[in-house]
Amino acid sequence: MLGGVLLSPESPNLLQSLKAETRPHHERAESVVRLMAPGLSVSGYRAHLEALHALHAFLEPAVAEHLEASHPELRVNERRKLHLLREDLLALGHDEDSLARLPSLARPPAVPGGxxxxxxxxxxxxxxxxxxxxxxHLARHFEGTPVGRFAFFRAYGENVGPMWKSFGEALLRACPEPALAPRVIQGAQATFDAFEARFREVSLS
Incomplete structure (x- = not known):
């Protein structure tokens, strides 16, 4: 179980450290996302969602295994989004059988602990x-095209901001002792790297 020791006031808090230490990984992952491309096709949009499905199908259970019971303040179950991806993919022509056959993540990141x-x-x-x-962008780009309601990117709707704020507050309450902070950062870096690797496969397909 994670400790509850906060970082000292003189040190950056965990959110600040995460933002700084993951910036290059975040930028590399963003650089291979093609959803904002002017020529995005329906099949390209669907392929991106399929990539996200593989990532979330692995990552969400890993997060729940380590955090759901021990840190209820994180509201892990409310933050699941795999069902939103499934909704979008069903709207794009998948059925339950084809969803079950979607490939799993080829190179999942290690998530050994909390x-x-x-x-x-x-x-x-x-x-x-x-x-x-x-x-x-997607709503404008696909206006008039039957591609569903963009459930995944809509996420929490009007509550996106409040949900992020509550996550940041909960993360600091559940903040591990300073000696464990590098493991939190490493977990985030590995996750960004997994997104980058999976999106590169989509952009080359």
Whole structure:
């Protein structure tokens, strides 16, 4: 179980450290996302969601295994989004059988404990903020095209901001002792790297 020791006031808090230490990994992952491309096709959008499905199908259970019972303040179950991806993919022509046959993540990141799982959740929750920009673009780009309601990028709807704020507050309450902070950062870095690797496969397909 993670400790509850906060970092000293003189040190950056965990959220600040995560933002700084993951910036290059975040930028590399963003650089291979093609959803904002002017020529995005329906099949390209579907392929991106299929990639996200593989990532969330692995990462969400890993996070729940390490954090759901021990840290209820993180509201892990409320933050699951795999069902939203399934909704979008069903709207794009998949059925339950084809969803079950989607490939799993080829190179999943290691999530050996609670600190790494906190890093994973930081990445998954942070993506809901950038997802609002993507949502607005997709709604304009596919206006008049039957592609569903963009459930995944809509995420928590009007509660995206409050959900991120509550996550940050909960993360600091569940903050591991300073000696464990590098493991949280490593978990986030590995998650960004997994997103980058999976999105590169989509962009080359």
């Amino acid at each position: 600190p790494e799982a906190l890093g994973v959740l930081y990445v998954l929750e942070g993506s809901t903020l950038g997802g609002q920009l993507i949502l607005r």
